[in-house]
Amino acid sequence: MEIPDLPTDNLYKFISIFGLIICLYSITIPFLKLNSIEIEVQNNNGEANLLEQEVKSIEGDDRAIDYKIREIRNELGKYKYDTTSLIIDLEKYKKQLYKKDYRDYIEFINKYEEIVFPVTKKIKELDSLVEKQKSNKREIQKKLILVSNKNNLASLKIKQTKRLLNYSIMGLALGSILVVFGFAQWYLKIQKPLDAQLKK
Numbered sequence: 001m002e003i004p005d006l007p008t009d010n011l012y013k014f015i016s017i018f019g020l021i022i023c024l025y026s027i028t029i030p031f032l033k034l035n036s037i038e039i040e041v042q043n044n045n046g047e048a049n050l051l052e053q054e055v056k057s058i059e060g061d062d063r064a065i066d067y068k069i070r071e072i073r074n075e076l077g078k079y080k081y082d083t084t085s086l087i088i089d090l091e092k093y094k095k096q097l098y099k100k101d102y103r104d105y106i107e108f109i110n111k112y113e114e115i116v117f118p119v120t121k122k123i124k125e126l127d128s129l130v131e132k133q134k135s136n137k138r139e140i141q142k143k144l145i146l147v148s149n150k151n152n153l154a155s156l157k158i159k160q161t162k163r164l165l166n167y168s169i170m171g172l173a174l175g176s177i178l179v180v181f182g183f184a185q186w187y188l189k190i191q192k193p194l195d196a197q198l199k200k
Contacts, residue, residue, distance in 0.1 A: 012186035019178025026171035033161045037154055044150045051143050058136050065129050072122050 113120050 012182045012190065014182070016179050016182030016186065019175040019180075019182055022171050022175030022178065024175075026168035026175060030161055030165045030168045033157070033164060037157045037161060040157075041151070041154045044147055044154065047143070047150075048147050051140060051147065054136070054140055054143075058133060058140065061129070061133055061136075065126065065133065068122065068126055068129070072126060075122070
């Protein structure tokens with residue numbers, strides 16, 4: 001059984017073209033990867049700058065809340081009270097609860113608390129501001145962690161791309177060798193004998 005001759009002309013051209021493709025792939029892929037990573041890092045830096053602005057805004061809110069706290073303390077200072085009167089004698093109040101006038105007085109105080117004690121409204125406003133501020137700080141911490149994770153991921157991708165760059169250098173060398181080998185073999189084994197035949 002005879003094995004047919006392989007088309008060496010096509011084989012050498014195939015080796016050369018394959019080497020050329022390896023060279024092109026080895027050059028373009030790492031640069032495309034680096035470009036996308038640079039864009040990702042720029043986006044992360046933009047997010048970090050926005051977060052810094054939010055932090056500054058929240059710090060401004062902190063100063064406003066501190067001012068309101070001082071204002072409320074000043075208003076509370078206007079009210080005179082004896083610290084010993086803060087101790088509640090339940091038996092004393094239990095007896096008074098049976099009196100309708102006292103119950104009406106307590107109901108009036110509860111119903112018109114913000115008018116009788118104007119500082120109550122400010123305390124409620126302060127509480128809502130403090131809650132909002134806590135929520136904002138938690139949100140900023142989450143975002144900072146996200147940005148940090150994205151930057152870590154980008155650093156990892158850069159390391160992977162550097163490894164890919166090393167492989168691409170090897171691919172470029174291999175591709176160049178294949179191109180030179182394929183075209184040299186094609187020229188020496190195919191083209192040169194054809195040229196010699198044509199001259200005869």
